[in-house]
Each structure stands twice: as C-alpha cells, then as structure tokens.
Amino acid sequence: MYTTREASAIVRAGGIVLASILLFAGLSTVVLLFHAEGGAGGALFDAYLFGVARFTLLQASLSTVLSVALAIPVARALARRRHFPGRNWIVRLSALPLGLPALVATLGIIEVWGRRGIVNQALATLGLDNPVSVYGLAGILIAHVFFNLPLAARLLMAGLERIPPEYWLTSANLGMGSGAAFRLIEWPVMRGLLPGIAGLVFMLCATSFTIVLTLGGGPAATTIEVAIYQALRFDFDPPRAVILSVLQIALTGTLLYFMRLLGTPAEEAPTAGRAIRRFDGKRGRLSDGLVILAFTLFTAAPLLAVVAAGFASDLPRLAFDPLLHRALATSLAIALASATLCLAVAMPAIAIAPLAAADRAPAPLRYLAGTLQATSSLILLVPPVVVATGWFLMLRTFGEVGRFAPYVVVVINALMALPFVIRVLEPAYRTHIARTGRLAVSLGVTGLHRLRWIDLPALKRPLLTAFAFAMALSLGDLGAVAIFGADGVVTLPWLLFSRMGSYRTADAAGIALLLGILCLLLTLPSTASGKNARDDA
Amino acid sequence: MRKTLLSALALLSAASMTVSMALPAQAADKTLTIYTYESFVTEWGPGAKVAAAFEKTCDCKVEWVGVADGVELLTRLKLEGEGTKADIVLGLDTNLIAEAKATGLFVPHQLAPQGLTVPGGFSDDTFLPYDYGHFAVVYDTEALKNPPRSLKELVEGDPDDKIVIEDPRTSTPGLGLLLWVKSVYGDKAGEAWAKLKDRVLTVTPGWSEAYGLFTKGEAPMVLSYTTSPAYHMVAENTERYQAAAFSEGHYVQIEVAGMTKTADNPELAKAFLTFMTGPGFQPIIPETNWMMPVAATDAPLPAAFDKLVKPEHTFLYAADEVAANRRAWIDEWLSAMSAK
Numbered sequence: 014m015y016t017t018r019e020a021s022a023i024v025r026a027g028g029i030v031l032a033s034i035l036l037f038a039g040l041s042t043v044v045l046l047f048h049a050e051g052g053a054g055g056a057l058f059d060a061y062l063f064g065v066a067r068f069t070l071l072q073a074s075l076s077t078v079l080s081v082a083l084a085i086p087v088a089r090a091l092a093r094r095r096h097f098p099g100r101n102w103i104v105r106l107s108a109l110p111l112g113l114p115a116l117v118a119t120l121g122i123i124e125v126w127g128r129r130g131i132v133n134q135a136l137a138t139l140g141l142d143n144p145v146s147v148y149g150l151a152g153i154l155i156a157h158v159f160f161n162l163p164l165a166a167r168l169l170m171a172g173l174e175r176i177p178p179e180y181w182l183t184s185a186n187l188g189m190g191s192g193a194a195f196r197l198i199e200w201p202v203m204r205g206l207l208p209g210i211a212g213l214v215f216m217l218c219a220t221s222f223t224i225v226l227t228l229g230g231g232p233a234a235t236t237i238e239v240a241i242y243q244a245l246r247f248d249f250d251p252p253r254a255v256i257l258s259v260l261q262i263a264l265t266g267t268l269l270y271f272m273r274l275l276g277t278p279a280e281e282a283p284t285a286g287r288a289i290r291r292f293d294g295k296r297g298r299l300s301d302g303l304v305i306l307a308f309t310l311f312t313a314a315p316l317l318a319v320v321a322a323g324f325a326s327d328l329p330r331l332a333f334d335p336l337l338h339r340a341l342a343t344s345l346a347i348a349l350a351s352a353t354l355c356l357a358v359a360m361p362a363i364a365i366a367p368l369a370a371a372d373r374a375p376a377p378l379r380y381l382a383g384t385l386q387a388t389s390s391l392i393l394l395v396p397p398v399v400v401a402t403g404w405f406l407m408l409r410t411f412g413e414v415g416r417f418a419p420y421v422v423v424v425i426n427a428l429m430a431l432p433f434v435i436r437v438l439e440p441a442y443r444t445h446i447a448r449t450g451r452l453a454v455s456l457g458v459t460g461l462h463r464l465r466w467i468d469l470p471a472l473k474r475p476l477l478t479a480f481a482f483a484m485a486l487s488l489g490d491l492g493a494v495a496i497f498g499a500d501g502v503v504t505l506p507w508l509l510f511s512r513m514g515s516y517r518t519a520d521a522a523g524i525a526l527l528l529g530i531l532c533l534l535l536t537l538p539s540t541a542s543g544k545n546a547r548d549d550a
Numbered sequence: 551m552r553k554t555l556l557s558a559l560a561l562l563s564a565a566s567m568t569v570s571m572a573l574p575a576q577a578a579d580k581t582l583t584i585y586t587y588e589s590f591v592t593e594w595g596p597g598a599k600v601a602a603a604f605e606k607t608c609d610c611k612v613e614w615v616g617v618a619d620g621v622e623l624l625t626r627l628k629l630e631g632e633g634t635k636a637d638i639v640l641g642l643d644t645n646l647i648a649e650a651k652a653t654g655l656f657v658p659h660q661l662a663p664q665g666l667t668v669p670g671g672f673s674d675d676t677f678l679p680y681d682y683g684h685f686a687v688v689y690d691t692e693a694l695k696n697p698p699r700s701l702k703e704l705v706e707g708d709p710d711d712k713i714v715i716e717d718p719r720t721s722t723p724g725l726g727l728l729l730w731v732k733s734v735y736g737d738k739a740g741e742a743w744a745k746l747k748d749r750v751l752t753v754t755p756g757w758s759e760a761y762g763l764f765t766k767g768e769a770p771m772v773l774s775y776t777t778s779p780a781y782h783m784v785a786e787n788t789e790r791y792q793a794a795a796f797s798e799g800h801y802v803q804i805e806v807a808g809m810t811k812t813a814d815n816p817e818l819a820k821a822f823l824t825f826m827t828g829p830g831f832q833p834i835i836p837e838t839n840w841m842m843p844v845a846a847t848d849a850p851l852p853a854a855f856d857k858l859v860k861p862e863h864t865f866l867y868a869a870d871e872v873a874a875n876r877r878a879w880i881d882e883w884l885s886a887m888s889a890k
Contacts, residue, residue, distance in 0.1 A: 061884060120762055128712075128751075129767040148752045226717060226755045227763075231747065233888040239755075243719045246621050248877075249628050249649075336593065405629055413635075415615075495618050513758040514619075515589045516781045516840075518765055 014367050014450040016459045023368060024378065026361035031385045034358070037424060038395050041403020042258070045251040048406060062240065062257075066264060069236040072150065072225065073218040073265075076157035081165050081211050083158065087308045088169035089199060090301035093291050103305065104170070105536040106312050107163035108478075111433075112485030112532030114506045115223035116513075117319060117525040122156050122228075123147065124318030131314065152228035157221065161214040163312050168436055171475070172206045173199060175444045177284035185292035194293055206440060212269045213432050216393045219265050237261045241396050254399055262394045269390070281447030316529065323526025326519040336503065337524070344488055344505040345531075347419060351426035352483035356476065358427060359434045362389050363442045367450070389431045397425050397492040405496060418502045422493045429490065430483035437482060441475035477539035485532040580610035582818050585636040587623055588616040589839075596838035603830045608821055620722055620805075624650055631655070632812055637819045640680065640807035640826075644866065645725055647677055647806065648873035657811040661820060663827040668844050669802050670866035677806035680826050681841035684800035684861050685726040686776040686793035687713065693770035697794040701734050704771075704796070705746045712751035713771035714760045718880055721756045722803065727773050728883055729872065730801035733865035739879070743886035753887070765791075776800065776859045777840045783854040784837060799863025805841065 015023065094100065110118055125131050126147040133144035147155060180198050189197070222238045229235070237257055244254040331337055362385050368374060369382030401421060408417045449471065453463050469476070491506040505528055512520040582604075591597035591614045601612035617626050620641050627634055627650070634655065642650050650656060658675045668679050687704060689697045694711060698704040704713070716724035735742040751769045754760040764772035776793045783789060807826060809819035825831055832843040837852055 061881070064888070116759055116762070119759075120766065123763065123766060123768060127763075127766070127768050223755060223759065226720070227752060227759050230752045231750060231887050232717065232719075232753060232884050239719070246625055247719060249625055402629065409630055409633055414630075495622070510758060511588055511592055513762065514756075515592055515594060516761075516778075516785070517594075518762060 014371070014446060014454065016454055019459055019463075020368055023361055023364045024381065027365040027381055027385055030358050030361050031381065031388060034388050034392060034428065037428070038392065038400055040407065041400045042255050042395075044403045044406045045255050045399065048251045064233075065235045065237055065240055066260070068234060069219055069238075069261075070264065070268070072153050072157075072234070072236075073215050073221075074268075075150075076154055076161065076218040077211050077215040079154060080158050080161035080214050081207060083162050083308075084165035084169055084210075085203060086304045087162070087166040088173060088203070089195070090304040090308075091166065091170050092173035092199075093293065093297070094301050094305065095289065095291060101540050103309050104167065105533060105540050106309075106316065107167035108481050108485050108536045109316060109529060109532050110160045110163060110312075111482060112489040112528055112535075113319065113525065114489050114491055114509060114528075115221075116227070117509070117521075117528070118160065118315065119156060119224055119227050120322075121315035121319040122152075122159055124322075125314045126152070126155055148228055148230035150229075150234070152230070153221075153225055153234065156224045156228055157214075157218045159312065159315060160224075161217060162308070164433075165210050165214055166308070167478075168210050168440075169203055169206060171437070171478070172202050172440055174289060175441065176202055177282050178287045178289045179284055180282075181289070181291055181293070189293075191293060191296055208273050209436050209439070212272055212390065213393075213436055215269065215272070216265060216390075216432065219261070220394060220396070237264075238396060242398060245398055245402060251402065254396075254402075258394075258396055258399050261396075262391055265394050266387075266391055281444055283448055319522070319525050319529060322519075322522035323529070326523035326526070328523055328526075331520060331523045331527075336508065337527075340503045340505045340508040340524075341527070343419075343503060347423055347426065347504065348484040348487040351423045351430065351487045352480050354423060355427040355430045355434050355483040356480060359389070359431055359438060359479070362386065362431075362435060363439050366439065366443065367446050386435075389435055392428045393432045395428075397429060397490075398496060400425055401493040401496040415502070418494070422502070422504075423487075425493045426487035426490055427483070429492075430486045433482045433486065434479040437479040438472070438475050441472060445471050474539055478536075481532075481535040481539050484535050488528060488531055580608070580815065580818065581613050582608070582610055582637050582815070582822055583613045583615060583635045584638040584640055584822070585615045585617065585623055585626065585634075586639075587619045587641040589619075590614075590641060591616040594838060596834045599834045599838065600831055603834070604822060604825050607825065607830065608818060610818060620646060624653075627655055628653055634810060634812060636810050637813040637815070638807055638809055638822055640805075642677070642806055642808070643722060644672060644804045644806065644869055645722070645729070645872045645876075647674065647869040650808070651676060652873075655810050655812070656808045657813075657816075659809060659820065659823050661823055663824065663845075665846060666827060666844050667846065668804055669861070669864035670804070672804050672866065674806070674869075677808040678823050678827060679804045679806050679844045680831065681835045681839060681844055682802055682804040683775040683777050683841040684802050684859075684864070685723060685730055686774060686778070686800055686859060687771050687796070688764070688774040688778045688791055688793050689771045690764070690767070691790055691792055693767065697771070697792070698796070699794065700797040701731065702798070704749070704794075705742050707749065709748040711749065711771065712769040713749055713773065714751050714763045714769045715753055715773045716757055716760050717753045717755055718883060721754075723757050723760075723773055723775075724753075725876070726801050726803055728879060729867055730865060732879055733801060733867070734798050740882045740886045743883055744889060747887050747889075750887075775803075775840070776861065777836075777842065777855075780836070780852070780854040780858055781840050783857065784852065789857075793859045795859040795861070797862075799865055800859075800861035801865040802861075804844075804866070 091104070123130060126145065128144055136144065176198060184194050184198060219236065220238045221236060222242065225234050225236050226239060237260060241254050241257045244250045244257060365382045365385060369379045404421045405414055408414050449467055453459065453467050458467060489506060491510060494502055494504050494507050505524055509521045509524040512524065589595050597614050601614065604612055617623050620643055623639060623641050624646050627636065627639060632655065656676050659678055661678065663678065666679065668682060672679055687698065698707050715727055718724040718728040731742055732739045754763065760772050761774060763769060779792050782791045807823060809816065809823060813819040827845055829848055832845045833847040833849060835841055835843045836855055
C-alpha cells in the first residue's frame with residue numbers, strides 16, 4: 014500500500030493533526046472551565062435537563078432513521094438512472110441546504126409545510142380544513158429530513174457508483190432481478206457506508222438549535238445545544254456550558270459507538286475501469302421515476318420558496334450595496350481558507366486508515382488512527398459557541414480580539430466541516446488505495462509523484478465534492494462570528510441576520526438567494542458531466 | 551501531503567490578511583469607544599448620525615463596536631473584564647442592569663439630567679436611559695378582526711388564533727413577556743401560561759424568527775413592540791400591522807448606557823452621556839432605532855408615532871428583583887409550557 018517513508022510521513026502528519034485538533038478544542042474548554050464567575054449556580058442535573066437530553070436523543074434518532082431510510086431508495090434510483098435530463102441538477106441540490114442558515118431554510122420549509130404553506134392550501138382546496146401542523150415533532154423531522162436526506166442520498170450514491178462496473182455486467186449475465194441485485198450488490202456497499210452517514214446525520218440533528226426551537230412549538234422541544242447556549246449567554250456560567258457540552262459529547266458519542274458496530278466496510282474489488290453501464294435499467298422505471306420525483310419535489314420546493322422570496326427583494330439596490338460586497342468577499346475568503354484547511358487536515362486522517370487496518374499494524378498506530386477518526390467525527394458535537402468563547406478569552410491577552418476573529422472562524426469552520434469531508438473522501442480513498450496501492454508501490458511511483466499522478470487525478474471528483482461541502486458549510490455558518498462581534502468581520506449570514514433583525518426581511522431574502530446561488534455554483538466543478546465515466550466516482 | 555498543507559496555510563494567511571486589512575483604521579488622539587448592539591450601528595441605525603452629531607461637540611472620534619444584541623453585550627464585557635476597550639456601553643436594558651453592576655466594571659455617572667420622561671419612573675446612579683419601548687402584541691389586521699384588548703383576553707381567547715412568542719431563555723422580548731405576565735398574574739402566572747400555551751403556535755429563539763413567521767402569515771399575532779407598526783407605516787407605507795392596546799398596561803423595555811471604570815477619558819464619557827439625553831441625540835432615535843425617545847424633542851415625533859398605542863399603565867420590575875427571580879420564573883414558565 015505505502016512505502017515505509019510514505020507510511021511514516023502519514024503517521025507523523027496524523028499525529029500532528031490529532032494533537033492540533035485536541036489542542037484547539039481542548040484549550041478553549043479548559044479556559045472556560047476555570048472562568049467560573051457570576052454563575053447562577055443551581056443543580057446541574059435536574060429533571061428538566063433529563064427531559065432535554067431525552068428529547069435531544071429522541072428527535073435525533075427519529076430524524077436519522079427517516080433521513081437514512083429514505084435516502085436508500087433515492088440513492089438506488091439515482092444510481093440506476095444515469096441519464097435523464099436534469100439528473101445533474103438534482104445531484105447538485107444536495108449541497109444546497111448545507112449552505113443556508115437554518116433560519117432561512119426553516120422559513121422556506123414553512124412556505125411549503127406551514128399553516129399558510131402550499132401543502133395546507135392544496136389540502137384546503139380539497140375540502141380538508143384540518144391543516145397539517147408543522148409545529149411540533151413533525152416539523153422538526155420534516156426540517157431535519159430536508160437538510161439530511163439529500164446529504165445521505167449523495168453519499169450513498171457515490172458509494173454505489175464506486176461498485177466495479179463488471180458487477181453489473183455479471184449480474185446481467187446471471188439474469189439477476191432487482192431484488193437480488195439489491196441484496197447481493199447494492200446492500201453490502203450501502204451497509205458499509207450507513208454507520209458513518211447515520212452517525213453524521215445523528216450528530217447534526219442532535220446539535221440542532223434554531224430548527225428545534227422554531228418548529229418545536231414550545232420549550233418541551235429543547236436540545237442540549239439550547240441549554241448550552243443559555244448557560245453561556247443569559248446565565249453566563251461557562252463551566253456549566255462546558256459540562257453540558259461534555260454531556261452532549263458523551264451521550265451522542267456512546268450512541269455513535271454502538272452504531273459503528275453495526276456495519277463493516279464492504280470488501281473492495283478490482284475493476285478494469287470500464288464505464289458504468291447499468292443493464293438493469295429497463296426494469297423499475299416507473300418506481301425509480303416516482304422516487305426521484307418525490308425526492309426532487311421535497312427538496313426543491315422549500316428552496317424554490319427561498320429563491321422566490323429572493324427575487325421579490327430589491328436586487329438591483331442590493332447588488333450595489335458596498336456592505337454586501339464586503340460581506341461577500343469576507344465570506345468567500347473565510348470559506349476558501351477553511352475548506353482548504355479542512356481538506357489538509359482530513360487527508361492524513363484518511364490516509365492513515367489503511368495503515369491501521371493492515372494485519373500486523375502495531376497497537377499504537379491503531380490507537381492513533383482510531384482516536385483520530387473518533388475525534389474528527391465527534392468534533393461536530395463541540396458547540397462552536399463554546400470553542401469561540403474559549404478562544405476569545407485566550408486571545409484577549411494578545412491585544413485586540415477582533416483581529417484574530419477571522420482566523421478563529423476559519424479554524425472552527427474547518428473543524429465543523431471535517432466530518433462531512435471525511436464521509437465524502439474516506440470511502441473513495443479506501444476504494445482507490447485498494448485498487449492502485451500495491452501497483453503504485455511496485456511501480457515505484459511514490460511520495461509526491463504518486464500524489465500528483467495517481468491520487469489526485471483519481472480522487473479529483475470526491476475532492477471537489479468535499480471542498481464544495483466544506484465551503485458551503487462555512488458560507489452558511491453564523492456561529493463564531495456572532496461571538497466575536499462585528500468588529501470589521503461582516504459575513505453574509507451576519508449581514509442576513511442583521512437585516513432581518515431590523516425589519517429588512519426582503520433584504521435578508523435577497524442575501525439568502527445569493528448564498529443559495531453561491532452554493533449551487535460550488536457544486537458545479539464536482540458534478541460536471543465528464544466524458545470519462547470513471548470520473549463519476 | 552506537505553505541499554497541500556503549505557499551500558493551505560499560505561492561502562489561509564492571505565485570506566485572513568485581506569480580512570484584517572478591512573478593519574477600520576485606528577483613529578486619532580481622542581477616541582471614545584462605545585460598545586453597542588449591532589442594529590444600532592447598521593447603515594439605517596442611529597450610530598452614524600449620533601457619532602457625527604457628537605463629534606461636532608467634542609473634538610474627538612467615536613468608535614463603535616457592535617455585538618449581536620444586548621445580552622451579548624453583557625457577555626462580551628464579562629469575557630473582557632478590565633481589559634475592555636469600552637468607554638461607554640450602550641444598549642443594555644433594565645433587566646440586565648443588576649448583572650452589569652455585579653461585574654464591577656461600571657462607575658456611577660454623577661449626572662442629573664433634567665426633563666427625562668421615562669415610563670415607570672426609572673432612575674439609576676450608574677445607568678442613564680436613552681430610549682424605551684413597550685412590549686406589545688402586534689397583529690395582522692387582515693387576519694384578525696377582533697384583536698385581544700387585554701392580556702386576559704389574550705390568555706383566554708380562541709386557541710385557533712395563534713401567537714408566536716420568543717423564548718425567555720434566549721431572547722429579551724421573550725423575557726419581557728414573561729415579566730409582563732408575572733406583573734399581571736403574580737402567583738397565578740403559571741396557570742396563565744398553561745392556558746396561553748394552546749394559543750402559542752411556537753416559541754422561537756429570537757425576535758427575528760418570530761417576526762419572520764408573523765410576516766409570512768403563519769400566525770396573526772406576534773410578541774413585539776408598540777413601535778413595530780411605525781416601521782411598516784414609515785418604510786412600507788402600510789397600516790396592515792397594528793399593536794393591540796392591553797387594558798392592564800404594558801411591560802416596558804428601557805435601554806440604558808453607562809460608563810466603564812476603565813474609560814480612558816471619564817470626562818469625555820460623561821460628556822457623551824449628557825449628550826445622549828439631550829436634543830442632539832434624542833430626535834435621531836425614533837426613526838432609526840424604532841424606539842421612543844426619553845426626552846422631549848424640539849420637533850414633534852414623526853406622524854406615524856402619533857398613531858401608535860400609548861399604554862396607560864406601565865409595568866416594570868426593579869432590576870435586582872428580576873435578577874433574583876429570573877431563574878425561578880423561567881422554571882415556572884418551562885413547567886407550564888412543557889406540560890402535556
């Protein structure tokens with residue numbers, strides 16, 4: 014797989030990455046733990062917190078099961094129907110919800126599912142006067158599925174497209190039906206991916222804040238993340254915020270640990286690199302079509318609502334708004350930097366996995382790889398508000414804090430995108446190294462040459478996808494900027510909230526449209542229809 | 551691998567340089583740094599006009615630092631402690647005063663401004679008011695023909711006419727409504743909430759979310775301010791959204807400013823506080839901050855403000871009473887609102 018020199022470089026890089034992540038997140042929490050002043054005290058674990066923890070896990074579990082279960086037929090249908098008009102655009106939609114601030118997406122969802130939304134109006138014309146209520150658990154689930162179904166479907170589809178095309182040839186020769194193909198070819202691949210995807214979705218839903226409060230209907234719907242926010246802001250009790258964060262990580266982490274046990278990666282198989290051709294395309298046309306149509310309607314309708322609201326705003330005036338230009342430049346700079354940093358951090362974490370999985374891997378190496386994987390996953394559970402506050406406290410000793418804000422925001426965004434990027438890259442890399450690893454070493458193409466001539470060309474598409482995801486996440490994130498305040502750092506989400514907070518709803522809609530267009534543009538390079546079908550992985 | 555990392559770092563620092571270059575340059579000799587909430591310093595906010603007016607009188611430069619909102623302002627101060635750059639902190643409300651004083655970062659203003667007309671008779675040795683607004687239920691006249699005329703009618707009205715409220719754990723208006731209900735219902739507040747619960751469509755984390763839902767037509771009522779209709783009348787030329795006058799009275803939010811003990815130039819800070827309660831500052835407030843001025847202005851208020859609800863009675867808890875009871879009252883709210 015690797016030469017000795019490559020292996021030691023990867024291990025070194027992995028060690029550095031792990032130490033940096035732990036240091037970055039750890040330092041800030043330690044600082045907060047010792048910043049015990051003005052805390053209102055009170056019992057830490059009471060019945061209220063117990064209820065909050067229970068609801069957090071309940072809604073996250075349901076959201077995850079729904080998102081992932083629905084993603085399976087969608088991914089299957091999309092992988093099987095490789096050529097139909099608009100397919101690329103449907104795939105591109107998948108990164109879009111990530112790049113929208115939760116509030117924007119929530120308002121889009123309400124245009125569709127709300128009391129005055131399209132669905133209820135349609136039902137009303139049918140004579141049903143009992144509208145579908147989006148406020149409560151149902152609304153939370155709809156919103157979470159809206160955010161995560163496209164993500165899960167995209168990741169599963171990428172896995173299906175990595176299946177050696179020879180399999181489809183053989184399955185056609187054997188006369189396999191759709192059921193057999195699912196059982197013998199598709200399901201083993203998906204089963205290997207599901208724990209990782211489900212884990213990611215679960216973490217995203219467990220830390221949901223705006224969606225849960227806004228659509229939850231009342232304080233019975235509260236996540237631990239809300240309690241953390243409350244502890245850090247209204248109560249200003251940093252140690253409590255840290256302890257709640259630890260509780261969040263412990264609870265979710267335990268669940269994720271058991272989830273990981275459920276699946277094992279599918280075995281890798283060689284391929285001659287022929288074009289993917291699905292011989293089973295004649296069957297199931299109707300059902301695939303219906304699945305894809307339903308998926309597209311569900312995902313696109315709220316987005317269209319956002320777009321429509323955006324076009325209703327005073328776009329010409331916005332286009333010449335100097336503050337918007339500044340926010341756009343800042344957001345793009347931060348997103349570019351954080352996506353680059355994220356990929357740089359993710360690479361060692363991914364490259365180390367095949368080393369640790371080798372039969373005679375030493376225990377410390379396995380331990381390093383395991384910790385690295387767990388850390389880069391669980392980092393999503395560390396509330397950005399906690400990390401940002403910790404760094405604020407540390408950095409104030411070095412002068413004006415505002416100056417450091419962009420750096421901290423870049424690093425926090427990069428870390429938050431890490432679990433996404435790893436989900437995109439890791440399976441692709443595993444397949445890639447299984448197919449080319451030994452050959453490259455035996456041909457003596459190693460080190461940077463290998464990276465340049467073998468790894469990068471083959472991994473171009475997943476790398477671009479990962480980069481797009483990371484940038485979209487960073488573009489839509491308000492998080493850390495809010496802590497550091499607007500001392501010159503004005504990002505698009507910040508501007509959006511600022512307009513919204515001063516009655517300028519139309520301007521906010523225009524900015525949301527801009528964010529949506531940016532995220533869509535980001536996905537273009539990774540979904541461009543190349544001539545070479547191998548690129549489709 | 552190393553190459554990627556290096557180029558990433560180069561890009562990273564280049565990007566952040568561009569961002570930090572965009573920071574405003576440090577100003578000349580005498581600078582007054584004012585921390586405030588962000589909407590005060592947006593392009594429509596009062597910030598720029600206030601700075602220009604004050605700079606004419608002081609031969610100094612005003613530097614604004616805007617953070618998300620009033621609560622964040624206090625958090626920011628607690629984080630910065632005595633290292634804070636702030637000379638003036640403008641934008642706390644009366645509910646935050648007790649906690650702000652407890653930080654020990656503020657000093658008494660030693661001023662006695664005349665002619666302040668603040669409802670509820672607020673006066674404090676450390677903080678001076680600069681504007682106020684009454685909380686109110688704002689309703690959509692096209693969706694609701696018979697708005698509630700009292701808090702009691704709101705609580706006991708038709709559960710099918712919904713209201714969107716804010717969460718007292720995360721937002722100032724949310725806390726305002728909590729205190730309003732407590733002022734009117736006292737020990738029976740829990741029961742009132744249990745009843746009102748059926749009318750509450752949802753509880754949002756902040757004002758923006760609630761108002762967004764309201765203007766999207768999801769609910770005919772929202773908890774906002776008596777001044778909200780003025781924005782729609784002035785900027786959008788519509789009288790569609792109106793505030794409901796409640797017969798019991800309305801709870802007030804008074805926004806205040808104070809000077810820090812680390813102020814570089816205490817005289818300058820005092821000069822600003824005096825200016826703040828005077829004719830150079832007060833007339834700017836109504837149409838930029840959409841709140842009521844605390845002193846009589848030379849020119850009459852904009853016409854839209856004449857049409858606003860003027861509460862006959864004002865509720866206001868003393869700052870230390872809020873500080874002492876906030877947690878217990880929020881718990882009461884939580885258990886009433888979470889009950890099945």
